[in-house]
Amino acid sequence: MKTIETWFYVGLLAVILIFGVGMYYEGAISHASTSTQSSSNEYNITLVITNQNYLSSAGRDQPAFYVLENGKLMSSSQIYLPGDSLIRMTIINYDSGPGSVSSAYSKVSGTLNNTEYVFNNSMVNSTAQSGQWISSVPSSNLSHTFTVAQLNLNIMIPSQSIVVAYFHTPASGVLNWQCEVDCGAGSSGWGGAMDTPGWMQGEIVVD
């Protein structure tokens, strides 16, 4: 009786060990291979850029970023993201270009492999799924950027396109986002939307 009981517990321990190690390996493999796919703490957010927004301080139409939430366009003056997470950001841009950007922001940075996926370039309403990974957008086709200096994050947005980019958030904090393309009002292009929160700049609240 005693021996049978001992063997039972030895067997149980073996099952737990084998199963546990197997699960650990499976977890490690799926974590490594899904860095561009879904993972448990991946968070999806979609931004939309439109170009027919009347801004009184500019006296004319200006482009603006919105956060798409439950089918509604919400203000981008404060964008909420979870901390310590892989963010999958989709940006749907109905605006055209081109605009100029300083050389500091002429490449995609701060994203997975310093790249971003662009599809439907110049065909924002197309449902075609083909696209490509890119590391920069030529200024002749650049419309806006979504730039967060504190994260060295620079997502470049071509005219009338859909962009998908992956990046990680810090544990917590309040960051500033800014478009770095001179798409606003005034002689410099840095007035109007460019210096108005919820248009071409704002905060990212990470917690």
Ligand SMILES: [Cu+2]
């Ligand atoms: Cu812009």
